[in-house]
Amino acid sequence: MYEEICNFALCPGDARGKYIVTKAAAYSGCDFMNYKGTLSIVLFSVEDATYKLLHVNAGCKFRLSDGGVFRSSDFQKLIEECSLNFP
Numbered sequence: 001m002y003e004e005i006c007n008f009a010l011c012p013g014d015a016r017g018k019y020i021v022t023k024a025a026a027y028s029g030c031d032f033m034n035y036k037g038t039l040s041i042v043l044f045s046v047e048d049a050t051y052k053l054l055h056v057n058a059g060c061k062f063r064l065s066d067g068g069v070f071r072s073s074d075f076q077k078l079i080e081e082c083s084l085n086f087p
Helices: 002-006 066-071 074-080
Strands: 014-021 040-047 053-060
Antiparallel strands (some): 014 040
């Protein structure tokens, strides 16, 4: 899809991570404290070139980088297992 629309070959989608500010769950301590000092969870998504969601993973906690969020996502595991229909 990216190759046809954006002339960008072999790209399955656009990966994004977003902190969603929330209130702490009971007895969660500071597990959900992000690097800005607010309580949040991380929403990780992958979209195709037409903005159609291909994968969504919500609930990642701790102070992770974008790479850390990706490594902890199911999407990364699916890539390693070759479970996705990538070229």
